[in-house]
Amino acid sequence: MVPNRRGRSLSTALFLLALGYFFLLQLPFSLPSWNYHRRPTPVKNENIRPDAIHLDRAHKIHPIASYIPLPTNPKPLPRIQHEFEPESWLERKRRTQRQKAVKKTFLHAWNGYKNHAWLRDEVSPVSGKYEDSFSGWGATLVDALDTLVIMGLDGELKLALEALEQIDFTTTFSKEVNVFEIVIRYMGGLIAAHDLTNGKYPILLKKAEELGNMIFYAFDTKNHMPQMRWKWGRSAIGQEIEPNPHTSLAELGSLTVEFTRLTQLTGNPMYYDAVQRITNELDKVQMRTKAPGLWPNFVDALRLDFNGSEFSLGGGADSTYEYLPKEHILLGGQTDQYKKMWERSLDAIKKNLLFRAVTKEEDKQILFTSNLQFTGGASHIAHTSDHLKCFIGGTVGIAAKIFNRPEDLSIARGLTDGCIWAYDSMPTGVMPETFQFTPCADLEDCPWDETRWYESVLRQPIELQQHRREAQKIVAAEVIPPGMVGTRDSSYKLRPEAVESVFIMYRITGDKSLQDAAWRMFQNIEKMTHTNFGHSAVKDVRDLDTKKSRQNGKLLAR
Template sequence: MIPKRRGRSLTTAVIILLVAYFFLFQIFFSPSPWLFNRRPKPVINPDTRKNTIHMADARTIYPIRSHIPLPKNPAPLPRIQHEFGPEAWFERRERTQRQKAVKREFLHAWDGYKNHAWLRDEVRPVSGKFEDSFSGWGATLVDSLDTLIIMDLDDEFHIALEALEQIDFTTTFSSEVNVFEIVIRYMGGLIAAHDLTHGKYPILLQKAEELGDMIYHAFDTKNHMPQVRWRWGRSAIGQVIEPKTNTNLAELGSFTLEFTRLTQLTNDPKYFDAVQRITDELDKNQMSTSLPGLWPVSVDALRLEFTGDEFSIGGCADSTYEYLPKEHILLGAQTDQYKKMYMRALDAIKDNLLFRAVTKDEDKKILFTSDLTIRKEKPHQIDHSSDHLKCFLGGTVGLAAKVFNRPEDLAIARGLTDGCIWAYDSMPTGIMPEKFEYTPCADMDDCPWDENLWYESVLQEPLQYHKHVREAQTLIAKEGVPPGMVSAKDPSYKLRPEALESMFYMYRITGDKSLQDSAWRMFQNIQKNTRTKYGHSAIDDVRDPVSKMDDRMESYWLAETLKYLYLIFSEPDLVSLDDYVLSTEAHPFKRTSGYI
């Protein structure tokens, strides 16, 4: 009997040792939450110091005597999202695998930021250094709050939530505050996180209001238009500020969603009043510009003059147009003002800026918008170029087509979206350049592939001799562009989200699963060409498979680009467009009205 007991004892000891070994292995070598979900230490910027002045004590020089009231009785709107049917098991498996891959890339970038730039604005993804580009309030942290929620990264969200206590939105070491960027990244991130968590964490709204109270002083001018590149120190010590005579349209007209939602949540009318005054000026001047229906890219916010001659829906203008249908949704269709302004703008875009591109893919109507300069005595100058920032328009037109019951506009929305997909798929890296020129069709409905027309666009003159063909071919080879594209004016990729943004909207609106396949293709190419040790980097040249990286990862990479990718592969009720309206920084705000 004794030998048997000894054998059992030995067996028990071996089992205990094995269990202990595996337990210790799990502790030290597995991705345990206590190892990865730890509280990081703030990274200190040694070149800056906290300012001794704060906006909390600033006085108002031009007080508002009577605020424009917020509409109070929202009405139902048409349903936006497609009626998705049951999903086959193999479709679900593929979709969730893709979604997990996106989430892994987010965690890689988030981990790089958390370990090397915590509470700074951005991490430099190649060097591991940090950058303070937006007043040093932790732009990536705040901008990414709602992405953490959407991706069910609860532990990481609570770590970020605790860090908010250390951010003081009443002061900054920056002498100048970019009001537009601060509002869309910080205020938008805080409000969206509040809405997605149904108000569970009071600090989110408290910080949004703290920031709102500071930024509101940028509107304390004689005509109540904001100084968008705000010399906040002057306001803090009671000095007068003025709006700029050369203000970008986007920086003037893109506060409506954030400020409106803040008023809805706090019942403080000043925020909605501030943006509604801007809207009223845009409305009043919309049909009296040199291109009626559109506003010039640069406006005089001091004299409230809209006399510029350059028109575009790209950078410096884009989100003003984007916010017209979105503000209509957020206000619950209580006013037709934003609908009217959108219709005017879309008509002008169709008549003056919208073109079909000459491509070998003749089955699809590939659409882009051009830039236009109005000349009083000479013919108008049309620049047939597109840029990544313009890729938002497909999603905006699609959204408005549903909300305003204009199904005929869905073809335009899809054409614009397909244009950006084509620009990605046509490049050697599978990534669209920041800006490029294209060959426009003479007829929107009849546009066969015409190689000679392409050559003429490249040369900017008619083909008269055989040598012209050779010259065009030489230029094309030098430029490294695909058929239909004339030149890559800016061949970089800055991790931008706009193409994926429109694909997200069009997928949720139409249910077309080919858009998921296109998004997956884009994701794989972007991941392959931009991944670094500490995150993902913008690259200099999408024509070069081994392009130089410029060591920059702006906060919108986590707040927008990866979020849109994740949502494209999510179940359609996650951040449904019938429940939320997304800001220009992809921050979901809870809608106050339902749908019909």
């Protein structure tokens, strides 16, 4: 089953809100303090017994004899951000009004969590009940720390830091720990808040290291690849664990930034060593897969087998590619390994996955990436996009700047415009989770062709007027905008990837139309997802009266 990463979702609205707020911080600006600092009552976790086993006395079965050293002499990197002109008073007024709206929306979600699920993982935005989806260590609280810093909510941050003392990362009621989710939410939240506050609060690094010491046992296997669905109880009592033979690429390849930064902050080489071993394996096999330059969505981490047949930038693969240029930046450009791996990947993406969609906006390159599958020696392309892929526009933009590849900026903008178009095309102004599109034959020349669109919808040539009417009926019944062929999944799961790419491209280009696009996204998301306790996933973005999902649409966001 492809992990949907819950959108990176638990916190995904928090990410949307923090990003939206940060989006508006073109110039330094402070807002009045907000008086929401009542000390919340923790929701007691009855699942942790006093006699629960702990990892703090475990020993390693496969210790590392010699750690891979962390590079320590960073080089200057090219500038990423646009040189902004001073804003006018009208622009400043509009920006600060939008900031206030984003902050108000965040506080609504934060207070829903604080009042109903404090120190539990998340609040159900529909029922107001708590859920422990990420091992019960207060995932929303930890994941929101950097947002509290960015928004200047010092009183709320103080409450959260006090609560951190109560979190014990050496034990959990969960039988399995999802290493990927724990690292991006907990370790990412702790380290980001530590860095944003310049190390002002020692508890942040203390807890990050406590978590790192625990998670490191998931790497205690014969080949030192982590058991991503970690049976931590076995490690706690000294039993052998093995890497999972069916591991998603995204889970395996998306630990580098957090672990590397933890080594940089603590001086302990074991964290960087752990993820660099994974990188070396990915580097070694990258040009030997069925689609050289790309890695399959799922790999056998036990046998180090990368012979899978499905390739995509969506769920199961996405953040491995995203982390390549980001790790290069974090390492200060001291090694060309991540640059080389990125350039191989992008060349393969251009060759195998990149397509332009047939739309009425002929003046724009509306770009998406498709899915590639090998069956019986033959390759098959599915022109399907999904919200998780929307990270790629911003990632290509960052890589174009730091690797001095200006020719890639138009691709970055086209991929970002594709996600904006998908938002703007829907009746609710919110992009569906998964949809199909009609591909252009040429990236440069792609006139609107209504007949071809109808043929894609009907899945047969339009030879009679009856065929055209049948296609029109499908378009009307399924609410398909021109250019889309259908929506496989019309829900919205509080995904942050599209807004993130819009933010990044705005910072790279200075194009203020991107600010306006993000504002439209924010307003429509807020309108569709607002509940009494936070923000919820919605079932159908084609329907203005769609129901809120009872499947925990998660509230805040990274």
